[in-house]
Amino acid sequence: MKTLVVLVAIVSLGFTTYAQQDSTRGSYLGLDVINSVPTYALPNWYYIRKTIIVEPYYHFNIKRPDASVVIGAGFAKGSTRQYDEFDPSQNFQGAYFRASYEFQHRSRFISVGYGPIISFASYSGKFVFDGPTFGDYEGSFQERNNVAIGWEGYIAYDLKLGRYLSLRFLLRNVMGRRTKASVYVQYYPGFGYTPPLLNNRFLYSGGLSFQLYYRLP
Amino acid sequence: MFISLLLLGCVFCGPQQELTVVIRSTNTLLDSAKVDSVFALNALDSIGQLVSKNITGMHSFPISLRADSTTYVYKYEGSKKTADTLTIFYEREFRYKGDCGFVVNANKPRDGRTHRSTFKKVEVRYGTYITPNSWEVGAQDTSTGIYVEIKE
Numbered sequence A: 001m002k003t004l005v006v007l008v009a010i011v012s013l014g015f016t017t018y019a020q021q022d023s024t025r026g027s028y029l030g031l032d033v034i035n036s037v038p039t040y041a042l043p044n045w046y047y048i049r050k051t052i053i054v055e056p057y058y059h060f061n062i063k064r065p066d067a068s069v070v071i072g073a074g075f076a077k078g079s080t081r082q083y084d085e086f087d088p089s090q091n092f093q094g095a096y097f098r099a100s101y102e103f104q105h106r107s108r109f110i111s112v113g114y115g116p117i118i119s120f121a122s123y124s125g126k127f128v129f130d131g132p133t134f135g136d137y138e139g140s141f142q143e144r145n146n147v148a149i150g151w152e153g154y155i156a157y158d159l160k161l162g163r164y165l166s167l168r169f170l171l172r173n174v175m176g177r178r179t180k181a182s183v184y185v186q187y188y189p190g191f192g193y194t195p196p197l198l199n200n201r202f203l204y205s206g207g208l209s210f211q212l213y214y215r216l217p
Numbered sequence B: 001m002f003i004s005l006l007l008l009g010c011v012f013c014g015p016q017q018e019l020t021v022v023i024r025s026t027n028t029l030l031d032s033a034k035v036d037s038v039f040a041l042n043a044l045d046s047i048g049q050l051v052s053k054n055i056t057g058m059h060s061f062p063i064s065l066r067a068d069s070t071t072y073v074y075k076y077e078g079s080k081k082t083a084d085t086l087t088i089f090y091e092r093e094f095r096y097k098g099d100c101g102f103v104v105n106a107n108k109p110r111d112g113r114t115h116r117s118t119f120k121k122v123e124v125r126y127g128t129y130i131t132p133n134s135w136e137v138g139a140q141d142t143s144t145g146i147y148v149e150i151k152e
Helices: A002-022 A034-041 B002-008 B028-032
Strands: A028-032 A048-061 A067-080 A090-104 A110-129 A137-160 A165-178 A202-215 B020-025 B035-040 B049-052 B058-062 B069-076 B083-089 B091-097 B101-107 B115-117 B122-126 B146-150
Touching: A034 A048, A034 A202, A048 A202, A067 A110, A090 A137, A110 A165, A110 B101, A137 A202, A137 B091, A137 B101, B035 B058, B049 B058, B058 B069, B083 B146, B115 B122
Parallel strands: B020 B146
Antiparallel strands: A028 A048, A028 A202, A048 A067, A067 A090, A090 A110, A110 A137, A137 A165, A165 A202, B020 B058, B035 B049, B035 B069, B069 B083, B083 B115, B091 B101, B122 B146
């Protein structure tokens, strides 16, 4: 009996020390800038070009075990690639805010989260009508204060890089709706590429993201 | 689901290029006067010849997207009169149509001026180039555009 108590004590001690060392609990500041990289590195291959995307995050624990909250903001400014003559490049800029409730899987490295997103965007572009007899007509459009509201869900995998740093791989899906949809947008800040469906009001996008997190002492 | 919706619904996008007008001649003089050719003013090609010989019945001519009027010159051969001119007025409308992109329409001018011509009697009727989308099965594209009749 005595040995059993000692054994249990040793095992539980081991668990607690393990948990202390490896715990992902705590507050973190995160940053996602990787989305900008392909737009500069491969501007002719990627669907957006020369785009600045900055997304800071604040990740903190709540009372409930294995649950946490992530608050994020974002800013994007850039242009889309020209698809064809009738679908020319569009310029866009936007700011967005998201919050998500997140819970950890038993493995402690995989998390699942979901939450709302709101995005404010403005964009402009040109369009061309072919005029073989009298000449082409080139027009332009501009939209300001477009608002989109959506819901996002994701699965994240956290890779510890050191005592304070960790890298997060995130697979996300987001869908939403634009309040005003007079022109189809090839890229909506905070949502990403969206298919031209349902009168351009519906936004849907998915993708992979990398975020670097710093654990606050 | 989206595919079936698209198959059922009829999306009439309307023109995304230079528009055309249909010009019909019921003018017996014009028919017998041996029209040599019809030219358009301000065409990219400096000559601007649209058709030559046998200008009878109905023809479809392009209109300019860069101005709210287009002028055609009818040239005659072996006649006292050397030419007639016909200017059609319209108001261009460029707008975005959902599921289609930008489309162009030409409406009746607000000031009511439809044409200016050396022909005695010309009638211009303005129909839309853009049919509204319909979710009814078998819906028809009812776009007609601008129709011009040279009567005298």
